[in-house]
Amino acid sequence: MNIVCICLDTFRADIIGEGKKFSHVQTPNLDAFASESVRFTNAFGEGQPTLQIRRGNFTGMRSFPWKYNFDRRGHWHHAPGWHKIPPEQDTIAEVLLERGYLTALIADTYHMFKPTMNFSRGFAHFDFIRGQESDNWHSGDPRLIEETLRNHVREPINWQRHAGLVNYLLSQRHRKSDDDYSCARVFRSAADWLEDNHTVGPFFLWVDSFDPHEPWDPPKSYADIYMPDYEGKDFISPGSANEGGGPSEEERDRIEALYLGEVTFVDKWVGAVLDKIEALNIRDETLIVVMSDHGTQLRDHGSFGKGANKLHPFNTQLNLMIRHPNGPHDKDISAFVQNHDLMPTLLNFAGVPCGWTDGEDMWQLVTQKKAYLRERIINGWAGFTTGNAVGRVSVRDYHWNFCTSVGYKDEKGDQLFDVRNDPEEKTNVASDHPEVVSERRRDIEALIGQPLPGHFIEVCDPGNAPMRQWLQKKLAEMQI
Secondary structure (H helix, E strand, O other): OEEEEEEEOOOOOOOOOOOOOOOOOOOHHHHHHHHOOEEEOOEEOOEEOHHHHHHHHHHOOOOOOOOOOOOOOOOOOOOOOOOOOOOOOOOHHHHHHHOOOEEEEEEOOHHHHOOOOOOOOOOOEEEEOOOOOOOOOOOOOHHHHHHHHHOOOOOOOOOOOOHHHHHHHHHOOOOOOHHHOHHHHHHHHHHHHHHHHHHHOOEEEEEEEOOOOOOOOOOHHHHHHHOOOOOOOOOOOHHHHHHHHOOOHHHHHHHHHHHHHHHHHHHHHHHHHHHHHHHOOOHHHEEEEEEEOOOOEEOHHHOEEOOOOOOOHHHHEOOEEEEOOOOOOOEEEOOOEEHHHHHHHHHHHOOOOOOOOOOOOOHHHHOOOOOOOOOOEEEEEEOOOOEEOOEEEEEEOOOEEEEEEEOOOOOOOOEEEEOOOOOOOOOOOHHHOHHHHHHHHHHHHHHHOOOOOOOOOOEEOOOOOHHHHHHHHHHHHHOO
């Protein structure tokens, strides 16, 4: 059986399918796919954000607690867990390659391809689609994109502050049509790969789209679906709107429209791959997974963005849907699963016993061999810092979400949310339930093997994207 996995970065779990929170958002291809799939409605990360999730996806091993201190010189970001796959951990691509699968990775998630990374291990083919965020792709005189930049930041332009956005816009100067956007290039490459390789299966294809990650920069017509007749600036990096007193309500509406427009654009191109599978007549021999690595705030709790300080479902919950050729279809599984359960699940589909991972086969929940894999989940989210590894951790069950800091103590301290009576998780009731707080702290201490807040060995070297470093120096020199 062929296996196709589609991973979408920063795609909220409450946007797809019936009963979705954002009922007005146009995602026809993903909605149709959801209706044909097993939907894991309580899927969460075990260690987040981006690279930590993908390492768990590929290896079935937990990335939290952070316990590796690999050389990361030449790499950025510098969050705990933001490093290569440990050499002793087998990847799903390596395992399947050894068993005769043709393996392929097509991605614009540039973190996977940076110096010191090894996420292409085991892939017989990989295509790195260049130009996302601070990928060091195209350089140039910053003034080449000055007119474009003016539409995305307040004036007078603080060039050094927006060096990262300058980096991104220089890499996107090649765009002439919707087909030139990164998302389109990723899924078109995947469709072309399927065209060339569908007759030599079995194959394992991993398609990794950085969109709808920031910058929220869809073709303008897609943002206009959700906010037509807008004449202001498009703050494709939401933080850029915080200058000069912060965004107006109209600007906030437009920022949300930019994200939703990018979601709809992603949906269009996911559909191109799904349509290709139909056109090649391989649907009945191909298992398809669609998932995300985390979500993002769309004015939830009053802001945009994501991070360790908000371990709530809008950030931590995952899309996770599996369409098996033999079904079942249109089925919800409400038991907790996590991203490191994906590898053992897929290997079991491929007939490969997988007893060495931290994760478990999720399909046992579908066949009712098991009622649950775990009663509660633990999810660590790394903070972007230097020095000792720090972040926050969540322990979640059907009644409570407990959050606290790890590696240090912060002003938030212990937080406890009663998810039954406070589904938006806005009210901290930790002081009212000391016994729950104590129990959840013990859960975390058992996992990390030491008393909270704990000490982790990872030392995150300071550093920045090389192109951004150069731009900041050049912009200071140019005094523009």
